[in-house]
Amino acid sequence: MNSKRTADKKDSWEWIRALVIAFILAGAVRYFIFAPIVVDGESMMPTLHDRDRMIVNKISYNIGDAERFDIIVFEAVEGRDYIKRVIGLPGDKIEYKDDTLYVNDEPIEEPYLDPFKNGLDGDLTYDFDLTGVTGQMTVPEDHLFVLGDNRQHSKDSRSIGFVPMEKVVGEANIIFWPLTDLQVME
Structure with a gap:
């Protein structure tokens, strides 16, 4: 026993x-x-919707560099995490003219914005250049220039400035809720 x-x-x-x-x-x-995050607001519409739940890959930038058009989560100035799209990489000259993105004076297509642009009267993204919104001609070393996809209603690098790489939490690349929107972001 x-x-x-x-x-x-x-x-x-x-x-x-x-x-x-x-x-x-x-x-x-x-x-x-990996960590879950809930999208708060409509600044990434039409790509992401308010209350979408995503997985943030926290190690992606420890083993590689950010790429243009990655969707990232970063610690914002206000102590909150923001989710935005990478538009400018270190050394890039960024400009918008007539709703077209120019990187280093070359036009770049943004097909993820097409569904949103089709329903608008006028431009989605107002004309600007880096010097006008940040005071610098190019994106500084170890920083990113980010924008929300809903350009008319997004608090992004045009107002908060460049994002230091050390503030980047990770890449948001999987929507897992709602199940109808389940997808891996490219």
């Missing part, structure tokens, strides 16, 4: 140890690798 009690006690400790390890691993994954 004593050996049964010892075996039960050993099994209990094994279960407790397994649960503790599972919680530690889940916490580490959430803190260091």
